[in-house]
Amino acid sequence: METLEEIKGRIENEISGAIVEILPNDSPSNQRSLLIGAEHGFRVAAWLRDEPALRLDYLSNVTGVDWPEKVVKDKVKVKRVVEGEEKEIDQVMERRLGGFLEVVYHLYSMEHKHGPVVIRMRTGDRAEQTHLPSLTPVWRGAELQEREVFDLFGIVFDGHPDLRRILMWDSFQHHPMRRDYVEVDDYEYEPTPHDAVLAKARQHYPKEAKSE
């Protein structure tokens, strides 16, 4: 199979305006992925499936990732006048990175027996701009998995034939796999609580109760 750089170049040649970025992966697997702009996501996906040399006709997995807002600290050297002398001082600059939701597709080719090619799409933010194009018309296997991503992460897939919740009930208001989801406060006895569960145990069963 051709390299990701070659695939990226060919996508940009074939589909005008398509934005493709190669995302590095620092883990031992070094499985890099293609970040595709949401505007052209559908056309890129259809091209990946139909292009004779690639023929990525099998979608093995769809999943979602939640990237909450975070603050990154950078050290910057700044020249300042301290006590009449000009000195270089390290200053810590804080940058606020906006959060977003991401959907990941793992593609293989049954025809050429190659893969995987991992493609990703990102939403604008985590609150309002959560729409992404549905790839269900390209790979039918995405239907239930996109519903699951919609249910648990709250990404709205435009063009999905039947976008409903699949695991939680319809009147459920939250998206449980988001990092800021707060579950209902229904802690009950646990024989060996640890970490977060121990904190809940302390809150629900205060130690003072023992002396009574």
Next chain:
Amino acid sequence: MDQGLRSELSKQGIFTSTLEELYNWGRRNSVWPLQFGLACCAIEMIATSMARFDLARFGAEVFRPSPRQADLMIVAGTVTKKMAPQVVRLYNQMPEPKYVIAMGACAISGGPFKQGYNVLKGIDRYIPVDVHIPGCPPRPEALLHAFMTLQRRIDSQKLTGANRARHLDPEAPSEFPVPEFGADDLEPAYNPQVWQPPTFVRDE
């Protein structure tokens, strides 16, 4: 009738019994479970009913596919919050006398998924459970043991008086409220008539 007279009579070829014993004997030996499984525990339940473990020895081989023909509900597996109202509704549709065995860690407490956002922490929050079986999943022997425990329980039930069986008490409820789907959780989170949160003293 005292036991001495009874054994004396049986030596003479006269068999005596009480209506209560006869009634309980009949019910105990033909319990029809509901054919209904929720997760991996159901596989062990199926194994229990097959030739090797042979639940038919206890008169319970007829798994009924309809709640209207069943009188034992074996809650075999994880009860998710989405499934819980349907389980309660099935229980409500069963005719009296009816019994419940909560099979496995999940059905009795939520098990390994207890702290999950979507799992009910035990079916005994909504319906009365007669026998709880721990295990993940419990072996068929454990289900057989639970079944024998249930049989002993049926055997000790009274027909009259304050301690009579629930189905003979016109005041006792036969149906329990089905929880509604709420915005965050099931409403109510448990039925206080059936279950109350445990009081527990923490050591550390």
